[in-house]
Amino acid sequence: MPDPTSVQLGEYETAVLEPDQLTPRDIDRLHALQARGCLDLIPDRTGWRLKADATVGVLLLDRVRVVISPKFAIPGEQLMSWLAYALGTPVPATARRWATGPDGYADLVASALLEECERLLREGLRRDYVCRRRVEPVLRGRLDVVAQTTRRYGQLDQLHVRTFDRETDIWDNRVLGSAIKAALGLTSSPDLARALHGIASAFPQAPTPSAAVRALDRSHYTRLNARYRPAHTWARLLLCGGGVTDLLSDHGTTADGLLLPMPALWEAVVRRLGTEAVSPYGGHAVLGGSGIGITVRGDLGNISAFRPDLLLSLPGHDEAPSTLLPIDAKYKRYDCHGVSAADVHQLLTYSCGYAAADAPGAVIVHPQPGSHARRTLQVCGPRGVLGVIHVLGINTHATPEQATAWIGSVLR
Structure with a gap:
């Protein structure tokens, strides 16, 4: 069987496919991914137009290998560092050897899994x-x-x-064997494939990939298997087809691939950034803050709710009580254009619902390559100031630790 044709595009870009490049099964799988907001498949006079959303990674179809590369905001050499930061796992050494080829992202995740599995083999697999x-x-x-x-x-x-x-035929090792098998189908590097083949026999496999995912969902880490946590983190990415922790769940989509939704990654980054940034100054994230919603009742249909991505409790000065600060992550280039009216309305709602009445405020955090930036939007009405929105641009060329220190100095 011939190798599938490689189709390359970036975030928000469109590729044209010939009618015979997609099988009926491919069309069904792409429509399932379209329902999840990963991409758009549009019929065209000459075939199909495939448009990527804010998603990067690799998608393997019957006749086509679709490669979606990061277009802006997080550069290739930093993507793995930010991904590891969002997942709360150690940055793999492979993050310093970014593959500049079109399949670099998928190969790097497979390399991260390989690195952790080799470490476990050196230490001895758990029995x-x-x-x-x-x-x-x-x-x-x-x-x-x-x-x-x-x-x-x-x-x-x-x-x-x-x-x-x-x-060694236990679930801790079986999920890694299944993930190695999945990585072999995604990688395009002969050296990486050879290394994965070399360790595949050392790890037993689960009966099915879904069984391995269910085992990961049931996993509880103790001192006996805590060293498996990083390897299981990368294994989950490969077995679930992408995502940050549980941000992508299995909805029956059978397309093989590794797709990472960039807005979900950015939300996870901002939640950790904000929590760690204010901790040294006595602030903390409100537990269950995202579940405390501003609800709308009385309308037709279901009750709607507004929930910020992160809700911080900041200590007051002197005897003043602590204040709440809602933060929303926006995966948008707000360093190149103004904040949209819809986002202004959303943040004003957050400021009215959570912030102090005498100082309503909220924060937008967006990615900005090259430098940190801060600006303040003041929303005024006939009776005065309605709210203040702080727009913070995080330098994605910097390390997460540098970004944490900067955002802490701003929010302090």
Whole structure:
């Protein structure tokens, strides 16, 4: 079978596909991804037009390999650092060796998984007691009385036993074996594929990828398996097709690939940035803050709600009580154009619902390549100031630690 044709485009860009490049199964899978807001598939007189949204990664179809590269905001050499920061996992050494090719993102995630799996092999894979049912000439473990009676009819030349041996065939290792198999289908680097093949035999596999994902969902980390957490983080990305922690869930989409929604990544980054930035100054994120919504009742249909991406509690000066500061993450180039009217209305609603009545304020945090930036929008009405919106541009060419220090000095 010939290799699939590679189609390359960037965020928000469009590629034209010939009618015979998409099979009926491909069309169904792309429509499922379209329903999730990852891309748009539009019929055209000459075939199809595939338009990417704010999504990067690789999508493997029957006849086409679609590669969507980051177009702006987070440069390639920094994307893995920001992704690891959002996931709360150590930055892999491969983040310093960004592959400049079109499949760099997918290859880097596979490289991060490879790096963690090689570390686990050097330290020794975790083993646990596994129950096995087998037939032995001598008694080992426990005799299976029911099987011995119904299958051997009292004969003792062969014994049905249940043994408990310490093996590596446990879920901690199975999910990594399944993720390595998924990575092999995504990578385009021969050296990386060869290295993944080299360690694949050391890791058992789950019966199905969905079984591996369910095992990850049930995972609880203790001192016995805490060292598996980084490897499982990268494995989840590969097995779930992308996403930051649980930001992408399985909705029945069967298309193979690794797609990362950039707005979801930016929201996760901003939540961690804000929480860590104000912690040294006595501030903290309000637990369940995103669940405290501003609700609208009485309209037709369901109740609607407004929830900020992050709600911070900032300490007051002297004897003043603490104040709430709503923060919203916007994956938009607000360093190149003004804040939209819809976002102004949204932030004004947050400021009225959460901030102090005498100083209504809210914050927009957007990515800005090259430098940090800050500006203030003052929204006024006939009776005075309605609210103040602080627009903060985070330099995505800097490290997350540098961005944390800068945003802390601003919010202090």
